Structures are given as structure tokens and as C-alpha cells.
Amino acid sequence: MTGAAVQQDDPDITLITETAPIATNTHGGRAKCLQRLVRLNLPVPRTVALSFRSVHDIAEGRMPNLAQLLEPFGAHPLLCVRPSSEDPDWGGPSAVLNLGINDTVHAALSAKLGEEAATRLYNRFVRTYAVHVERLDPDMFSDLPDHGPDALAQSLRAYREETEEDFPQDPRVQITAVLKSMARAWRGTTARLLRQAKGAPADAGLGLVVQEMALGLGRQGECGSGVIQRVSSGTGKPRLTGRYLSQSQGREALQRGKQSLYLARDARGESLQDLAPEAFDKLVEYTELMRFRLREEMQAEFTIEDGQLHILDALRVSRTSRAAVRIAVALADDGVIPREEAICRVDPRALSEMLHRQIDPEAKRDVIGKGIAASPGAATGKIVFSAAAAQASAARGEACILVRRETGPEDIRGMHASVGVVTERGGITSHAAVIGRGLGLPCVVGVTGLQFDTKNQVIKARDGRTFRSGDLITIDGSDGDILAGEAPLHEAAQDDAFQSMLSWAEEFCDIGIRANADTPADALVARKFNAQGIGLCRTEHMFFDPGRLTVMREMIFADAPADRRTAIDRLLPMQRTDFIELFRIMQGQPVCIRLFDPPLHEFLPSDRAGLRELAEALSLPLSDVTRRVESLSEYNPMLGMRGVRLGITIPEIYDMQARAIFEATIAASQDGDPVVPEIMIPLVSAKREVELVKTRVDAVAAAVRTETGRDFTYRLGVMVETPRAALRAGEIAPFAAFLSFGTNDLTQMTYGLSRDDAGKFMSEYVKQGVYPEDPFHTLDTEGVGELLMIGAQRGREARPDLTLSICGEHGGNAESIAFCRAAGFDYVSCSPFRVPVARLAAAQLNIRPTLPPRAFKTS
Numbered sequence: 001m002t003g004a005a006v007q008q009d010d011p012d013i014t015l016i017t018e019t020a021p022i023a024t025n026t027h028g029g030r031a032k033c034l035q036r037l038v039r040l041n042l043p044v045p046r047t048v049a050l051s052f053r054s055v056h057d058i059a060e061g062r063m064p065n066l067a068q069l070l071e072p073f074g075a076h077p078l079l080c081v082r083p084s085s086e087d088p089d090w091g092g093p094s095a096v097l098n099l100g101i102n103d104t105v106h107a108a109l110s111a112k113l114g115e116e117a118a119t120r121l122y123n124r125f126v127r128t129y130a131v132h133v134e135r136l137d138p139d140m141f142s143d144l145p146d147h148g149p150d151a152l153a154q155s156l157r158a159y160r161e162e163t164e165e166d167f168p169q170d171p172r173v174q175i176t177a178v179l180k181s182m183a184r185a186w187r188g189t190t191a192r193l194l195r196q197a198k199g200a201p202a203d204a205g206l207g208l209v210v211q212e213m214a215l216g217l218g219r220q221g222e223c224g225s226g227v228i229q230r231v232s233s234g235t236g237k238p239r240l241t242g243r244y245l246s247q248s249q250g251r252e253a254l255q256r257g258k259q260s261l262y263l264a265r266d267a268r269g270e271s272l273q274d275l276a277p278e279a280f281d282k283l284v285e286y287t288e289l290m291r292f293r294l295r296e297e298m299q300a301e302f303t304i305e306d307g308q309l310h311i312l313d314a315l316r317v318s319r320t321s322r323a324a325v326r327i328a329v330a331l332a333d334d335g336v337i338p339r340e341e342a343i344c345r346v347d348p349r350a351l352s353e354m355l356h357r358q359i360d361p362e363a364k365r366d367v368i369g370k371g372i373a374a375s376p377g378a379a380t381g382k383i384v385f386s387a388a389a390a391q392a393s394a395a396r397g398e399a400c401i402l403v404r405r406e407t408g409p410e411d412i413r414g415m416h417a418s419v420g421v422v423t424e425r426g427g428i429t430s431h432a433a434v435i436g437r438g439l440g441l442p443c444v445v446g447v448t449g450l451q452f453d454t455k456n457q458v459i460k461a462r463d464g465r466t467f468r469s470g471d472l473i474t475i476d477g478s479d480g481d482i483l484a485g486e487a488p489l490h491e492a493a494q495d496d497a498f499q500s501m502l503s504w505a506e507e508f509c510d511i512g513i514r515a516n517a518d519t520p521a522d523a524l525v526a527r528k529f530n531a532q533g534i535g536l537c538r539t540e541h542m543f544f545d546p547g548r549l550t551v552m553r554e555m556i557f558a559d560a561p562a563d564r565r566t567a568i569d570r571l572l573p574m575q576r577t578d579f580i581e582l583f584r585i586m587q588g589q590p591v592c593i594r595l596f597d598p599p600l601h602e603f604l605p606s607d608r609a610g611l612r613e614l615a616e617a618l619s620l621p622l623s624d625v626t627r628r629v630e631s632l633s634e635y636n637p638m639l640g641m642r643g644v645r646l647g648i649t650i651p652e653i654y655d656m657q658a659r660a661i662f663e664a665t666i667a668a669s670q671d672g673d674p675v676v677p678e679i680m681i682p683l684v685s686a687k688r689e690v691e692l693v694k695t696r697v698d699a700v701a702a703a704v705r706t707e708t709g710r711d712f713t714y715r716l717g718v719m720v721e722t723p724r725a726a727l728r729a730g731e732i733a734p735f736a737a738f739l740s741f742g743t744n745d746l747t748q749m750t751y752g753l754s755r756d757d758a759g760k761f762m763s764e765y766v767k768q769g770v771y772p773e774d775p776f777h778t779l780d781t782e783g784v785g786e787l788l789m790i791g792a793q794r795g796r797e798a799r800p801d802l803t804l805s806i807c808g809e810h811g812g813n814a815e816s817i818a819f820c821r822a823a824g825f826d827y828v829s830c831s832p833f834r835v836p837v838a839r840l841a842a843a844q845l846n847i848r849p850t851l852p853p854r855a856f857k858t859s
Contacts, residue, residue, distance in 0.1 A: 010065045012054035015072050016047045016209075027051050028084025028207035033294075033314055040293055042286055042311045045212040046072055049084065050179075052205025059183035066172050073212050076105050076171075078121075080312075081178055083186070084207035088315055090195040092206060093185040094132055096178050097250055098125040098213060102169040116147075117217040117247065123152045124249075126167055129174070130159050133181040137162075175210075182208060214303040214310035216249050221307035222276045226253040228263055229299040229317050230287050236319060236326030236497070240264050240284070242299070244272040251301070279309045290314060295336050297327050320361065321350035322490075326497040332504075339504050340847045346501060348814055348841040352376050352478075354498055355833050356440065359476050360488040368461040368473075369450035373480035374428055375436035375443035376833075379420035380474040380486045383467060385457045387414025394418075401473060405454055406756060407432040409602050412544050415441060420475045422482060424452040427758040428777040429744045429809050437809065437831035438522055442477030446760065450482065502836055506530060508843035511820060512827025514590075515835050516807060518542070520578075523585040525832035529839075533590035534582070535740065535829020536680075536807040539657060540598050542578050543571070549603065550617050556600050557618060557628060561652070568656045575657060579664030579677075588673035592740065592807070592829075593661055594719060595693075596653050597682040599642040601632045638748065643683025648692055658700040666710045678715045680740060685724040687731040694735055719807070721745035726791035733795040733802050740829070741788055743808030743816075747775050750784050776809075779816035792823055805829060814841035821845055 014020050016031065018039045024032045031049040038044050054064050073079065079099040083092025098121045101109070109118035123146070130136045140158050145151045159167050168174050185191060186206040195204060216225035226244035231237065243260040245253035253260045262271040263280065273280040283302060290298040294314075301313040319327060325346055332342035356377025359365070381399035384390045387410065393400035394417035402418040404411060406425040415421055415435055419442070423432045426445035436443030451460040457469040465484065467473060474487040514535030515526035519542075526534060543552045548571065555567035582591060605611050606629075615625040647654040658679065665675045681693050694716055705711060716735075720726050721742035729739060748755050755776050762774045771780075779785060788806070795802045804825045810816040812834030820828050821842070830838050 009068050010054070012051040012057075013064055013068050014049045014051070016044075016049055020049075022049055024086055026053075026205075026207075028086055028205075028209075029088050030082060030084035030313065030315075031207050031209050034209060034211075036294055037290075037311055037314060040286075040289055042289075043309055044311050045214045047209055047211040048072060050208040050210070052207050055179075055183045055186070055206050055208055058179050059187050063176060063179070066175065069210065070171070070175070076100065076108070078105070078213040078215070079175070080211045080213050081175075081182065082209050082211065082313070083182065084209050085195070085200075086204060087198075087200065089198050090200045090204060091191070091198075093182040093191075095250070096125075096128055096132065096182075098122070098128075099174055099178055100171040101125050102171070102174075104169075113215070113217050114219060119149075119152045120147070121215075121217070121249075123155050126152070126155045126159060129167075129177070130155075130162070133177050134163060135181075179208065182206075211312065213249075214305050214312060216245075216303045216305060217247050218306045222246065222279070222304050223306060224248050224253075225250060225301075225303045226260075226263070226272065227251060227299055227301050228283050228287055229297065230291065231297050231317060231323065231327060231330075233318050233323055234320055236323030236330070238330075244275075246275070249303070276304060276307065279304050279307070282309050286311060291331075292336055295331070297331075321347070321353040321358075322493045322495075324350050325354065325501050326495075329497040329500045333500075340508065341851060343501070343504055343508060343840065344844050344847055344851060346840065348837045348844070349376075351498070351501070351836045351840055352834065354493045355836065356442065356478075356492055357489045358478065359474065359483075360490055363488045365481060365487070366484040367481050368463075368465065368467070368484050369447050369459075369482040371422070371444040371447035371480045371482070372426070372428055372433075373477055374426070374430070374433035374445045375421075375441055376478040377420075377440065377442035377492075378474065378476045378478065378487070378489055379442045380472060380489065381419045382470050382472055383459070384414075384418070385454050385469055387411045387417075389469070390414035390417040401475060403452070403454070403459060404432070405452055406430065407435070409540065409544050409598065412541055415439060420444075420477065422447060422473075422475055424450075425760075426756050427762065428774060429747075429755040431756070434744070434809060434831075436477070437812075437833060438516060438518065440525065440831075440833040442475050444475050444477055444480050444482060447482065502529070502839070505836075505840040505843040508846050509839045510846045511817065511825065511842050512805075513835055513839050513842065514592075514805070514807075514827050514829040515832040516811075516829050517582075517832055520581045520585055522832050523582050526835065527585060529832065529835040531589075531832065531835045532827065533592070534586055535592050535805060535811070535827065536742075537582065537591060537593045538597065539575070539593060540596055540602075542575065543603065548574055552603050553614060554618065555653075556603060556632070557620070557625075564650070564652055568652050572656050572660055575660035576664050576667075579661055580667050583664055583668035583675045583677070584672065587668070587675070590676060590678055592678035592680050592717070592738075593657075594680045594682050595644075595647055595657055597643045597646075599632075599640055600646070601629070604629045604632065638745075638754070644681050644689045644693060645683065647681070648689060651696055654693060655696060655700055658697045659704060662701055662704040662712060662714070663708075665712045665714070666704070666708055669712065674712075676713055676715065678717060678738065680717050680719050680738075682719045682742070683721060683745075684718045684732065685722040685728075687728065687735065690718060690732055690735045717803070720791055721808075722749055723787055726787040727794075729791040730794035730798045733798040736795075736799075736802070738803035738805065739791060739795050741791065741804075741806045741808065743779060743784060743788075743806050743810040744776070746787065746808070747780065747784050750780075750787060751775060778813055779810040779819060781815070781819050785819055788819075789823055792825070796824075803827075812838045814845070817842050818845050 016035050022035045027049045080097045082095040085092050101122050106122045131138050144154045216223050224246040225248045228242035232239045242263050243253040245260045265271050265273045297317040298314045299317045303310045328342040328345045331337045332339045359378045381401040384400045390400050390402045399419045401420040402414050403422045406423050421432050421443045423445045432445050459467045474483040512532050514533045515531040516536040517523045517526050517534045518538045551570045558564035615622040661677050668675050715737040717738035718736045719742045720739050765771050792804050805827045807829040811828035812830030
């Protein structure tokens with residue numbers, strides 16, 4: 001199939017042979033794959049490759065040596081031109097078939113194939129040339145017949161009327177126009193933006209392959225075309241799939257629906273195996289050979305011409321996240337690739353998608369709004385506008401989606417009762433986003449395209465449609481879409497392949513992976529994914545249970561220390577019970593508990609109805625309650641009396657929490673491995689703050705030891721979330737066993753930017769290059785990262801055994817994990833459902849330097 005040798009006048013025009021100088025980075029993935037098929041002695045039609053440099057010259061108006069290009073194909077060839085980008089996912093212009101046909105060739109083909117078949121080829125090329133090469137309006141052919149004796153004449157007439165020229169008869173004119181059109185289309189703005197969105201560099205090159213047509217039309221035996229692959233693109237399970245269509249070209253078999261045939265024998269209808277068993281057997285043999293020799297599941301495009309099989313092209317099988325994992329595991333299990341390579345072939349985000357339900361990728365989407373994809377997964381439910389309504393809906397057994405302008409701690413119970421959350425405001429690290437990821441709850445925040453009227457419980461779409469409480473919507477937290485009605489969903493898929501991938505990743509992961517878990521349910525999920533402990537337990541979430549909230553409010557309203565102590569004493573057993581359950585679930589694993597962090601006003605109502613209810617519960621005049629709530633409100637709560645500032649001002653809160661932790665430690669250690677709790681002080685900015693809290697915590701520990709006669713150990717550390725704490729880490733470290741960087745707040749304070757409001761303009765900032773990425777989504781390694789490096793260096797200089805970690809949401813991000821590994825951090829902590837993602841990302845970072853580039857990509 002290789003044909004006669006070509007005199008290589010132009011080194012950028014290369015006949016594809018076994019030894020030709022073809023490379024992916026000079027000629028593209030398709031050209032290199034075709035060469036590999038030639039090396040396997042597969043029946044590939046004669047093909048010439050044009051390099052990136054040649055296509056660049058064509059776009060600039062410098063044409064290659066056409067005589068040299070066409071020489072391998074002989075006189076009057078029919079050709080196909082296809083794009084060949086470095087990465088097949090980057091796309092390229094549409095292929096052009098039957099190039100070279102004209103009146104003379106049409107006459108010769110009519111004698112060989114029959115006039116009807118020859119006319120179909122000619123008519124198809126005329127229309128493709130008009131639309132894709134001359135850029136004429138496709139509607140010019142909409143009223144013309146596709147088939148019949150007069151179809152070609154009408155197409156030629158329409159072309160002449162539109163261009164005022166006859167259709168070009170010279171094959172050199174045709175190929176010149178086709179090459180120019182494809183080269184320039186690659187450089188167009190839309191094409192460039194689309195491939196850059198898929199990770200292509202701005203100057204990515206395009207190659208072209210010019211291939212002799214193997215016609216799927218004829219009268220001497222079976223003729224047709226089709227595609228074949230050995231696995232399901234949806235599940236990755238072994239299943240011979242594809243379609244075949246007699247008397248066809250290209251991918252018509254996939255486009256003609258019921259007219260197409262099955263490949264293998266099937267009770268539902270006729271198959272290629274029935275029509276051409278020898279060709280079918282060869283196809284099965286060839287695709288199996290590709291799998292083992294190309295080390296990948298491939299989809300082959302083929303043509304049968306007068307009974308003879310031709311392999312025109314082969315591409316990496318398209319696949320869902322579920323299929324990607326199963327395919328990689330199967331290739332490793334069969335010895336085609338090593339496990340290390342299988343790990344590196346799976347995008348960590350694929351595991352995230354497998355943990356949650358997803359919208360069927362084939363389903364039609366009625367998108368009514370779009371926001372930031374804050375927590376992956378998809379869900380369908382009835383709209384509710386309050387936490388109370390969500391709880392009522394759950395009690396009735398009805399799935400609901402909580403719609404809020406923004407969520408706060410008081411909405412957590414409503415979020416627990418919902419199947420998904422939508423907020424008008426917020427960014428990737430807003431309250432709804434962080435809690436949603438922790439719960440494994442689909443969440444879309446910072447929504448555009450919808451008008452929220454929460455007072456009247458209505459959301460309005462731009463097209464005028466109105467959605468009220470009780471209406472069904474579907475949200476996609478993996479890409480940020482909000483859809484009208486119910487969309488078909490695929491269930492989560494934590495199957496055997498998923499478990500194998502997780503266990504392999506754990507073997508190669510060289511940094512600790514903990515989970516951020518606030519409740520026993522979170523801890524159970526963390527255990528399920530083999531998290532190496534809890535890196536952040538936010539204790540304030542335990543206070544929003546209705547029974548506890550009233551007691552919490554009594555403590556806030558207490559004027560005298562004795563009254564405050566009475567309320568706190570009632571909270572103590574509640575906290576202790578929570579911690580005992582948490583410790584027992586995580587038996588033998590470290591649990592890092594952050595002391596109380598939020599400002600007190602978050603526990604108080606803001607609307608009149610809530611204030612009235614609080615006045616009744618506390619037996620106080622409404623005016624007194626209103627004044628007290630107003631006095632506790634702050635202009636900027638994020639920078640006000642919260643965290644350690646609250647613990648120093650009202651030390652009884654931290655005293656109570658420390659006692660609850662120590663008493664729970666003793667209780668949980670009685671029937672299992674000893675628990676070593678870690679106590680973390682939030683929002684530190686000065687050494688003296690740590691000294692004051694440490695003194696009181698140590699005193700509580702001594703008291704508990706004395707009262708119980710039991711000994712225990714604990715570790716006290718600091719949550720570094722202010723720039724000053726990072727800069728003064730050398731002073732703080734001697735008083736702390738660990739520093740855990742809270743990158744959410746540290747990013748806010750470093751940028752002077754609210755994470756809840758950033759979504760309003762962040763996409764525009766990224767688009768205009770102000771920031772390379774959203775710093776709340778991907779760790780800013782230059783600015784915030786420098787603070788982490790300074791804090792780590794100064795902290796370890798003062799205390800060499802200091803444990804370092806990050807516990808912000810960046811902990812589940814691959815780029816952030818790479819930074820932490822390089823900086824010598826001991827572990828990262830992230831939402832429970834991101835633990836598998838973080839572990840796979842860390843394993844890949846450890847493995848990649850040991851593998852050749854071919855391990856990560858198939859041409």
C-alpha cells in the first residue's frame with residue numbers, strides 16, 4: 001500500500017511509510033498514528049503528510065510543491081484531506097472527501113461504479129467544496145434534491161449562480177483551495193479559542209494528511225464503510241460496537257440511523273458479519289492488534305471496496321469518565337501497560353465525576369441559567385427557597401433543590417435535606433460551595449441568566465419563563481448548568497475498576513491526604529475513601545441543630561460570666577457526644593479540631609419573624625433582643641471578632657470545647673486505639689494569642705487528668721489564615737506542634753477580595769489576563785504561595801519537627817498538591833469526596849517523572 005518512493009524535494013511533504021520521518025510534534029497525531037498502522041502491515045491507503053511548517057506556509061500564501069504532493073497517487077486520483085493536530089482532542093477543520101473529481105473523472109467512475117453512485121460522489125464534493133472551502137451559505141442547497149438524475153446539475157448551477165464561475169475542473173485548483181481553506185480555518189479566532197480551552201498552546205501547529213480514497217461504492221462485491229471499536233464509550237466494558245452501511249463513505253454509517261447495519265451478528269437485524277464474514281474477522285483481528293501494539297483502545301474507520309478491506313484512520317476511543325477508568329484498569333490488568341501508566345492516563349476529575357450522579361451526555365439540555373460549578377454531580381428536584389421548606393420537603397420524601405441568594409450557617413440543615421443547592425451569589429470557596437463539596441452535594445453558585453426573587457419565591461429566566469416553588473429543575477454541579485425540568489441522570493459508579501484505581505493510587509501517593517469533616521456522616525465518607533485522618537473539623541457547624549441553637553443564643557445573650565457559664569455547661573455534653581462519635585469513627589487516625597471560629601451574629605436571626613421567635617424563646621422584650629442583635633453586628637464580620645479573638649474575649653467557649661475534646665478522648669480510647677486529638681486555633685495573627693489560648697487549654701487538660709485519673713496526649717496547633725501569621729511563623733512555631741494553612745481565608749486577605757463576591761468579575765479578570773486562574777479555585781503559587789513558603793521555612797527553622805499542611809479547599813486541587821509536595825508539606829486536607837481525586841493527583845505527580853511522554857497520550 002505504500003506505493004513508489006517520492007523524490008523529497010520538499011522535506012515537509014512526506015509519503016507515510018514505515019521509516020518516513022514522521023513525528024507527532026511535527027506532523028500531528030493522525031499522521032503518526034497512520035504510520036503506526038502502516039508498520040503493523042494494515043491495509044492503509046497511500047497517504048502523504050504535510051508538516052506543521054508546510055501548513056503554516058500555506059496559511060501565509062506559500063503553496064507547497066503540488067507536483068510532488070500528487071505524484072504518489074498517479075493520474076486522476078480521488079483524494080481525502082484530513083486535519084492532523086498534535087493532540088486529537090484539539091480538533092481541526094472538517095475532512096474533505098472525493099477531492100479531484102470533475103466531469104472527466106465522473107464519466108470514468110460512472111462506467112466503473114454506475115452513474116448513480118458516481119453522481120453521488122460528485123454532488124457530495126460540490127456541496128462540501130461550496131460550503132467548507134468557498135464559505136458559501138449552506139442554505140443555497142436546502143431546496144435542491146440530494147439524489148436523482150438532476151441533483152448534480154442543479155448543484156453545479158447553484159454554485160455558478162452564487163460564485164459567477166464554473167465549478168473548478170482542475171484537481172490542482174481544487175486541492176490548492178482546500179489546503180488554503182483548512183490552513184486558514186485553523187488560524188481563525190473561534191478555532192483558536194476552542195482548542196486553547198482544551199489546553200492547546202496559542203501557537204499550536206496543524207498538519208494535514210492527503211489520502212487516496214478507498215471508495216465504499218461499487219458493483220463488484222460488498223462495498224461500504226463504517227467504524228468499529230472494542231469497548232463501550234459509555235462504560236468502558238468490552239463490547240464490539242460501531243456501525244456499517246453498504247454503498248457509503250466516511251462516517252455515513254453513524255449518521256443514517258436505522259439504515260445502518262450492526263457489525264456482529266445480531267437478532268435485531270442484518271450485520272456486516274452476515275454480509276462479509278472475512279472482512280469482519282479481519283476487522284476484529286486488526287482492532288485487537290491495535291490495542292496491544294498501540295497500547296490503547298482505538299476506534300477504526302474502515303471501507304470495504306469490492307470485498308477488500310481498507311483501514312482509513314484510527315482514533316483513541318472517546319470515553320466518559322467511567323469508561324476512562326475502566327479502560328485504563330483493563331489495559332493494566334491485561335499487561336498492555338503498567339499500573340503506573342494506567343494511573344497517569346486518568347484525569348483526577350474523572351474520579352470526582354464517578355462519585356456523583358451525572359447528566360446523560362447524550363441528553364438534550366434546556367439550559368435556563370449558568371453559574372460556577374462549585375460542587376460536582378447532578379440532581380433533579382423541586383425548587384424550595386428556605387432551609388425550613390427543604391426539611392419539610394425531605395420529610396415528605398420529595399427531592400428538592402435549595403435556591404438562595406447566598407447560604408449561611410443557618411442553612412446547613414436545609415442543605416442536608418436537599419439534593420442540590422443554587423445560589424445567586426458566591427464563588428468557588430463560598431459557604432454553599434465549601435459545604436456542598438463536604439456533603440457531596442451538587443452546587444452551582446454565582447448564577448447568571450436567572451433573576452432571583454426570593455421574597456415572592458420566583459426565579460425568572462432571560463427568555464421570560466418563570467419557575468416557582470415546587471417546579472422541577474435539574475442542576476449540573478460539574479459544569480455549572482441549571483436546566484428546566486427533569487434530565488436523565490447516570491448513577492454514581494464506584495465499581496471494581498474505580499476501587500482498583502484507588503488502591504493503585506494509594507500505593508504511589510507520597511503525601512498525606514486527610515479530609516475536612518464536620519459531622520459523623522462526613523467522617524464515615526472519609527473512612528470509606530481511606531483518608532488518613534481529619535485535617536479540619538469545623539466545630540461551629542455542630543451548634544446549628546435547633547436544640548443547640550437556642551442554648552447557643554442564650555450564651556450569647558448572657559450578661560454575666562455566671563450566666564454564660566450556665567449556658568456553656570449545657571453545650572458541653574453535646575460537644576462531647578459529637579467528638580466521641582467522631583473519634584470512634586476515625587479510631588487510630590488523627591482528628592484536627594478547629595476551635596470556634598465564626599462571629600456570634602451568625603447564630604442570630606436577622607429578620608423580624610426570627611427576632612420575635614428569639615424574644616419568645618428567651619422571654620425577653622423584642623426591643624431588647626433587637627438592640628442586642630444590632631450591637632453584635634459588624635461592618636466586616638470576616639475581619640471582626642471571630643476566631644481566636646472571640647476565644648480570648650470570651651474564653652469560656654474555648655475552655656468548654658477543650659474539655660469536651662479531652663473527655664471525649666478518654667471515652668473513645670477506652671474501647672479502641674488511643675486517640676490523639678489535634679486542637680487548632682483559628683485566625684491567629686500574633687504569638688501572644690497562641691500563648692494565651694495554649695495556657696488555658698493546658699490548664700483544662702491538667703484539670704481533666706486530675707478529675708479522671710486518666711492520662712492522654714494532644715497536639716496544639718495554629719491555622720495560618722492571615723498574612724501576618726505566615727510572616728511571623730518563626731515566633732509562633734515554638735508554641736505549636738503544627739501549622740495548617742487555611743488557604744481560603746489566606747487568599748481573601750492576601751488579595752483583599754471577598755471569596756463570596758469574586759464570582760461577579762473573576763471570569764472577566766481571568767479572560768483579560770489579570771489573574772492566570774481564579775485564585776480561589778487554583779492556589780496562587782506566586783503570591784499566596786510565597787506566604788506559604790515563608791511560613792513553612794520560618795516555622796521549621798524555629799521548630800524542625802513542625803508538621804505542615806493546608807486545609808483550605810485548595811487541598812483537593814492537583815496544582816496545589818504539586819506545590820505542597822515541592823514545599824515539603826506533610827499532608828493536604830480537602831472535602832471527603834475530593835479525597836480520591838487528591839490521592840490520584842498526588843500519585844500522578846510522583847509517577848510522571850519516571851515515565852516516558854508516550855505514557856500520557858495516545859496519538
